[in-house]
Amino acid sequence: MNEELILSVLNVPVLLGWLAMVLAPRARVTRWLLESDVVPLGIGVLYLALVAPHLPGLLREFDTLAHIDVALHRPGMLLAGWIHYLAFDFLVGRVVLADAQRRGISHLLVVPCLLMTFMLGPVGYLAYAGVRLVSRRFRSAVAPLPVPGT
Secondary structure, eight states: HHHHHHHHHHHHHHHHHHHHHHTTSSHHHHHHHHOOHHHHHHHHHHHHHHHHHGGTTTGOOSSHHHHHHHHEEEEETTHHHHHHHHHHHHHHHHHHHHHHHTTTHHHHHHHHHHHHHHTTTTTHHHHHHHHHHHHTOOSSSSOOOOTTTT
8 A cells, every 4th residue: 555545544533533632522432532542553553564574673773863764764664653653642642631631621721732742742741731730730640650559
């Protein structure tokens, strides 16, 4: 399959997921979409299909920027890199949305953070940390680890 076609097809569920988080954060379909892991798992399968032919040699090529540049210029690897961003930015957006709802932060304050996470990844998470700080809801970690032994 053509890489441009893969990207075009993949953009549909990803954009629908982001739109659901922004426009209908508490809707049943949004909750199903986010709790089912269908988007990140689907992306993961596609990512594995693109990366698998280059393993295990690929794992040795992430030690210098020059090697990373070479690795990303292998067939399918630029698309795989973009897919990697799509999956993790989506997961971060999901965590931000869930955390904001748990903390009772107004969705209007969260929307810009979600949009920045979609477009600029870590900048959106940084913006969300700012929202938590300004709204005085910074107390605990976004995704606290369970207490050992529980």
